[in-house]
Amino acid sequence: MPDIILLTKIVYQQITFQDLARELKVSPQTLEIRLEDFLHYQGHFSTEQAREVIFQYKTRKSDILIQLIQSFKEKLIKEYEAIQVEDINYFKKLTTETDFITNQEITSLIDPDFQQTLKKQFPHFRISAYYDKGLA
Structure with missing residues (x-):
């Protein structure tokens, strides 16, 4: 689940947690771990902060997660474009x-x-x- 895919699916397509797990063909637990890692690495969130944001996303309150991802969107795009x-x-x-x-x-x-x-x-x-x- 590359970062750029998470950006696209969550921010642009606004896919729910359940639909994202299904579309990416991963278990909900796997998606939770990936999102936690994503927020920790990209947003420097603590484990507790990341889990709270993910809980909100799982309960169909994606606004917070979308805002957070948008705050480091440019970095994600630059990293993606740098891949050769x-x-x-x-x-x-x-x-x-x-x-x-x-x-x-x-x-x-x-x-x-x-x-x-x-x-x-x-x-x-x-x-x-x-x-x-x-x-x-």
């Missing part, structure tokens, strides 16, 4: 979803060194590139 996925890992992920990948999805596909890396790691894939700056 290596191109090779993104390539692996895309190969499970599609049969054709271009440099529109992974710009480093135009790099001959990256192509060689892919050929070594994925010998069963055909990797081809043709770019002559419009001369042909």
